[in-house]
Amino acid sequence: xxxxxxxxxxxxxxxxxxxxxIFAGFWFLxxxxxxxxxxxxxxxxxxxxxxxxxxxxxxxxxxVSLLLGAFHPLQALAMTLMINARHLFYGISxxxxxxxxxxxxxxxxxxxxxxxxxxxxxxxxxxxxxxSWFMFFVTLLNHFYWVTGAVLGGxxxxxxxxxxEGLSFVMTAMFVVIFxxxxxxxxxxxxxxxxxxxxxxxxxxxxxxxxxIPSMVAILVVLTAFRRPLDRQQDTEAEQGGEVKR
Amino acid sequence: xxxLGQQIVMISMVVLxxxxxxxxxxxxxxxxxETPKYIQYLGRVLPAAVFGLLVIYxxxxxxxxxxxxxxxxxxxxxxxxxxxxxKRQMLISIAGGTVCYMLLVxxxx
Numbered sequence: 039x040x041x042x043x044x045x046x047x048x049x050x051x052x053x054x055x056x057x058x059x060i061f062a063g064f065w066f067l068x069x070x071x072x073x074x075x076x077x078x079x080x081x082x083x084x085x086x087x088x089x090x091x092x093x094x095x096x097x098x099x100x101x102v103s104l105l106l107g108a109f110h111p112l113q114a115l116a117m118t119l120m121i122n123a124r125h126l127f128y129g130i131s132x133x134x135x136x137x138x139x140x141x142x143x144x145x146x147x148x149x150x151x152x153x154x155x156x157x158x159x160x161x162x163x164x165x166x167x168x169x170s171w172f173m174f175f176v177t178l179l180n181h182f183y184w185v186t187g188a189v190l191g192g193x194x195x196x197x198x199x200x201x202x203e204g205l206s207f208v209m210t211a212m213f214v215v216i217f218x219x220x221x222x223x224x225x226x227x228x229x230x231x232x233x234x235x236x237x238x239x240x241x242x243x244x245x246x247x248x249x250x251i252p253s254m255v256a257i258l259v260v261l262t263a264f265r266r267p268l269d270r271q272q273d274t275e276a277e278q279g280g281e282v283k284r
Numbered sequence: 285x286x287x288l289g290q291q292i293v294m295i296s297m298v299v300l301x302x303x304x305x306x307x308x309x310x311x312x313x314x315x316x317x318e319t320p321k322y323i324q325y326l327g328r329v330l331p332a333a334v335f336g337l338l339v340i341y342x343x344x345x346x347x348x349x350x351x352x353x354x355x356x357x358x359x360x361x362x363x364x365x366x367x368x369x370x371k372r373q374m375l376i377s378i379a380g381g382t383v384c385y386m387l388l389v390x391x392x393x
Contacts, residue, residue, distance in 0.1 A: 059375065087295075093302075097301075109294070118305075124305075126305055130309045130323055130327050132327075133315075147307055148306065159331055201390060204382075204389040205386060207357075209342055210357070214377075215377050217336060218368050219374075229332040233332060265322070
């Protein structure tokens with residue numbers, strides 16, 4: 039029992055620093071979301087339960103306008119699937135990493151928002167820290183920040199007065215850092231450049247509201263078309279890595 | 285205005301849609317069976333591309349031809365990159381870029 043406690047505490051201590059920027063970002067966004075629901079006429083129970091069960095920022099904002107509109111459940115479902123389709127990519131990338139995480143796996147998948155995925159994918163988990171508990175705490179802390187932010191916004195939203203303009207940039211900065219971490223770790227950068235380039239291209243063509251799905255389709259098509267050259271190089275790298283270790 | 289029941293149905297649909305996108309890959313490719321080579325390949329190359337997509341997603345609402353023309357964003361992103369290349373400390377890079385951005389949009393632009 040004592041030993042297990044040490045494992046859990048160590049994982050928490052390793053995970054917490056990674057979530058600090060998300061604390062800032064989620065409290066800001068969560069507060070904004072709570073305030074938005076508040077001024078739209080919903081009491082704090084709504085942002086609380088929705089942030090707890092949906093836990094996907096952009097869709098929660100849209101749900102507010104869906105709730106104020108006409109009753110079209112299937113349209114709500116279709117819209118959610120489209121906006122959150124990028125989670126499919128996260129799942130495919132995490133198939134291996136979530137293996138052997140036991141009962142925590144369900145929660146890890148449930149709470150796999152952009153931020154949890156990005157940290158759990160790129161973080162260098164120190165030796166001696168349990169991987170599954172580390173990822174569990176990253177997810178749990180993020181979830182906690184988001185729900186508390188939304189609730190506080192729902193209750194006290196109208197009382198906040200200090201100038202927070204620009205604070206949401208913390209999320210942009212975090213994704214830039216995560217992109218760089220991935221870049222510095224990889225020997226080849228085709229995939230990163232494909233992602234950046236096609237996203238910019240689709241943004242220009244389809245506009246800010248509609249570019250996500252075309253970007254994802256384009257990324258998938260190009261990565262599939264260039265599978266051979268991209269994959270062969272990765273294989274030889276893996277083999278070389280293996281030889282060095284031996 | 286919707287009834288409480290209708291609201292619950294609507295919110296449930298959003299929960300269902302979100303969870304479907306998160307759980308689907310794990311249901312289609314269970315841990316016990318070997319994942320197809322093509323999917324394994326995607327799992328290796330997709331993250332780098334997805335991080336690029338997420339960066340653009342964060343910057344999508346910049347308008348180059350009006351307002352501040354994306355200049356505060358450009359300066360702050362460059363600062364994040366430089367700080368990260370210099371110190372490679374996640375928190376320093378993120379805090380530096382965010383403070384810079386807040387100062388720019390509140391005081392300069």
